[in-house]
Amino acid sequence: MTKFVSLSTIATVMLVSSAAAPVTPSGLYRVWVSGHGTDGASCGSPTSPCRTLQYAHDNIVLASGEIDILDPAGYGAVTITKALSIVNDGVGTAGVQQATAGLAAITINAGASDAIYLRGLNIDGLGTGDKGILLNSGGSLAVTNCVVRHFINYGILMQPSSGTTLFSISNTIISDNSSAGIYVKPTGTASAKGTITGVEASRNAYGIYVDGSFSTGTATFVLVSDANASNNGSTGIFVGSARLAITRSTASGNGDGVYVNSGTVYTYGDNRILGNGSTDVHGVLTSVTGN
Amino acid sequence: MSGARGRGHDLKLAAGWPALNHDRDSKRCFPTRERAPDPRTGAREGPARDEPRKAFCKCLPSTVLWRRNRTWQTTTANKESPMTRPVSFSTIAAVMLVSSAAAPVTPSGLYRVWVSGHGTDGASCGSPTSPCRTLQYAHDNIVLASGEIDILDPAGYGAVTITKALSIVNDGVGTAGVQQANASSAAITINAGASDAIYLRGLNIDGLGTGQDGIVFNSGGSLTVTNCVVRHFAQTGILVQTHNGTSLLSISNTIASDNAVNGIDITPSKNGSVKGTITGVDASRNAASYGIWVSGDSTSGTATFVMVSDSNLSSNGTGIAAAGAGVRFGITRVIVTNNSVDGVGTFNGTSGVPTAYTWGDNRVSGNTRLDINGNLTAVSGK
Numbered sequence: 004m005t006k007f008v009s010l011s012t013i014a015t016v017m018l019v020s021s022a023a024a025p026v027t028p029s030g031l032y033r034v035w036v037s038g039h040g041t042d043g044a045s046c047g048s049p050t051s052p053c054r055t056l057q058y059a060h061d062n063i064v065l066a067s068g069e070i071d072i073l074d075p076a077g078y079g080a081v082t083i084t085k086a087l088s089i090v091n092d093g094v095g096t097a098g099v100q101q102a103t104a105g106l107a108a109i110t111i112n113a114g115a116s117d118a119i120y121l122r123g124l125n126i127d128g129l130g131t132g133d134k135g136i137l138l139n140s141g142g143s144l145a146v147t148n149c150v151v152r153h154f155i156n157y158g159i160l161m162q163p164s165s166g167t168t169l170f171s172i173s174n175t176i177i178s179d180n181s182s183a184g185i186y187v188k189p190t191g192t193a194s195a196k197g198t199i200t201g202v203e204a205s206r207n208a209y210g211i212y213v214d215g216s217f218s219t220g221t222a223t224f225v226l227v228s229d230a231n232a233s234n235n236g237s238t239g240i241f242v243g244s245a246r247l248a249i250t251r252s253t254a255s256g257n258g259d260g261v262y263v264n265s266g267t268v269y270t271y272g273d274n275r276i277l278g279n280g281s282t283d284v285h286g287v288l289t290s291v292t293g294n
Numbered sequence: 295m296s297g298a299r300g301r302g303h304d305l306k307l308a309a310g311w312p313a314l315n316h317d318r319d320s321k322r323c324f325p326t327r328e329r330a331p332d333p334r335t336g337a338r339e340g341p342a343r344d345e346p347r348k349a350f351c352k353c354l355p356s357t358v359l360w361r362r363n364r365t366w367q368t369t370t371a372n373k374e375s376p377m378t379r380p381v382s383f384s385t386i387a388a389v390m391l392v393s394s395a396a397a398p399v400t401p402s403g404l405y406r407v408w409v410s411g412h413g414t415d416g417a418s419c420g421s422p423t424s425p426c427r428t429l430q431y432a433h434d435n436i437v438l439a440s441g442e443i444d445i446l447d448p449a450g451y452g453a454v455t456i457t458k459a460l461s462i463v464n465d466g467v468g469t470a471g472v473q474q475a476n477a478s479s480a481a482i483t484i485n486a487g488a489s490d491a492i493y494l495r496g497l498n499i500d501g502l503g504t505g506q507d508g509i510v511f512n513s514g515g516s517l518t519v520t521n522c523v524v525r526h527f528a529q530t531g532i533l534v535q536t537h538n539g540t541s542l543l544s545i546s547n548t549i550a551s552d553n554a555v556n557g558i559d560i561t562p563s564k565n566g567s568v569k570g571t572i573t574g575v576d577a578s579r580n581a582a583s584y585g586i587w588v589s590g591d592s593t594s595g596t597a598t599f600v601m602v603s604d605s606n607l608s609s610n611g612t613g614i615a616a617a618g619a620g621v622r623f624g625i626t627r628v629i630v631t632n633n634s635v636d637g638v639g640t641f642n643g644t645s646g647v648p649t650a651y652t653w654g655d656n657r658v659s660g661n662t663r664l665d666i667n668g669n670l671t672a673v674s675g676k
Contacts, residue, residue: 248657
């Protein structure tokens with residue numbers, strides 16, 4: 004910015020600018036999508052909504068803005084590359100399906116400080132889609148009041164490769180996925196720090212799987228509270244090379260209830276881990292007291 | 295005239311004038327032979343011979359419309375009201391003619407005003423079938439003090455400054471958005487009277503990363519925030535800085551996250567104190583400072599007490615902290631983890647050290663520097 008700019012350049016820019024239409028919006032901070040909407044350059048208002056999340060993301064909504072659901076419909080898979088909220092506040096089912104093998108319903112390739120916020124979405128893999136929510140990069144991810152189910156791999160996979168990604172998953176159902184329901188897997192130098200509260204992670208192979216072994220980052224810490232990780236084919240909660248604390252949570256009907264492969268799992272002694280086929284707790288839980 | 299001439303017509307004044315809804319039999323406003331006090335003499339009774347030239351329309355209790363010779367005039371108990379302006383006969387007549395074709399009675403204000411993404415702001419908006427469009431218009435022009443603005447359908451409703459007792463309610467019709475992208479403005483500003491109750495439910499308040507604050511509570515008797523989301527502001531999600539005696543605060547089932555400074559900042563000033571409860575709140579990822587911050591350093595008031603329960607205060611700078619000897623807070627069933635500085639802090643502010651209570655049932659762990667920075671006073675359940 005310290006470079007000199009020639010006068011002619013300035014003049015050219017001014018001319019170009021003055022010739023442009025004065026009020027063509029470059030985008031909106033709030034974009035509505037509807038089952039009755041139509042994707043097009045002027046879509047986005049409540050009275051002229053867009054149809055799909057991807058179109059709204061790519062063409063209408065500004066970074067840091069939000070896409071809001073106007074009425075019940077399927078809104079299609081979406082790849083998110085900027086700070087964004089997608090919000091359904093109870094109008095009915097806002098569906099995001101992905102039936103194509105190998106693909107995720109929602110893919111997040113955002114900047115290192117971008118906040119991604121998903122609320123009220125019904126994300127379904129139909130037994131063929133690969134992943135529900137795939138975070139490759141992003142500053143933070145919040146998933147609340149969502150359903151993520153029936154994928155042949157993972158419900159939610161977070162695999163950032165650098166920095167620290169903050170996450171919160173709350174009041175969400177993550178079930179019926181063929182591998183892990185929630186898979187926290189930082190790679191490279193990354194860490195992932197987050198909370199999983201009020202989550203049902205059942206009938207997957209693994210309910211919650213936190214593995215820090217693919218990363219040189221050491222800050223991965225996950226707190227799980229008020230969760231139900233039950234009836235998963237292999238394990239309710241699996242931890243490797245990471246730290247995790249569990250409180251007021253339930254794990255039953257799994258192969259193993261809690262599997263401490265490596266790293267540290269803290270308990271406040273108020274969990275209900277019983278009735279698992281192999282072991283309730285594989286390894287050692289470290290007791291901590293409330294404060 | 296005139297009594298007869300105006301009879302049956304709905305008298306509707308132009309925009310900016312209080313509506314006249316006088317009733318006799320029809321509950322509508324029209325000139326009658328009832329007499330209002332003469333504004334100059336105060337005399338209620340006039341000479342009978344004057345009656346043909348005096349037609350009165352008594353409207354709001356404090357408002358009188360009268361005609362003397364060919365000039366219609368109005369008066370009101372409130373001298374600052376525009377009703378003190380005289381109105382020419384021709385204006386009134388024109389209004390009457392127009393109005394007689396319009397729907398009955400312009401309300402002088404409503405206790406329930408609907409807003410909709412399909413609505414239009416205008417003098418007669420507010421019913422479910424003719425909703426207003428924006429919160430600010432409804433607040434300024436339609437809703438009465440102590441009334442409520444209700445959300446009819448999903449839309450963005452714009453930033454609003456509240457200056458009277460008011461409820462804004464979205465009971466689950468979808469997203470009721472309030473955005474503020476301006477770096478020096480709040481999405482919702484509350485400058486209400488000392489006994490006014492403000493109630494916000496079901497709003498999705500977003501700062502887009504640039505708006506300054508989400509909810510700023512400058513003055514009012516009480517503020518309730520429930521089922522709301524207040525996120526992504528450049529400074530603070532909910533800022534309580536009341537300055538006149540004790541204000542009451544309740545924040546429940548609300549997300550106050552992703553704000554660049556604080557999630558919830560309670561800093562009364564002058565002689566203000568705040569007595570509040572924070573329950574079921576997610577105040578996380580407020581990057582620079584605190585999930586919840588309570589300070590008594592800016593006030594001479596010493597009654598501030600904040601009770602925090604069933605909340606998640608994680609991935610902030612510090613989860614919850616306070617400063618100032620006049621401040622007390624309690625935490626129970628609260629998760630405080632992954633904060634980049636401390637979990638819970640009791641700091642020695644300019645007015646001393648606050649008191650923090652715990653029931654021993656919180657989950658404060660995994661914070662970078664200290665889980666507890668300072669002292670917690672253990673108390674038992676009863």
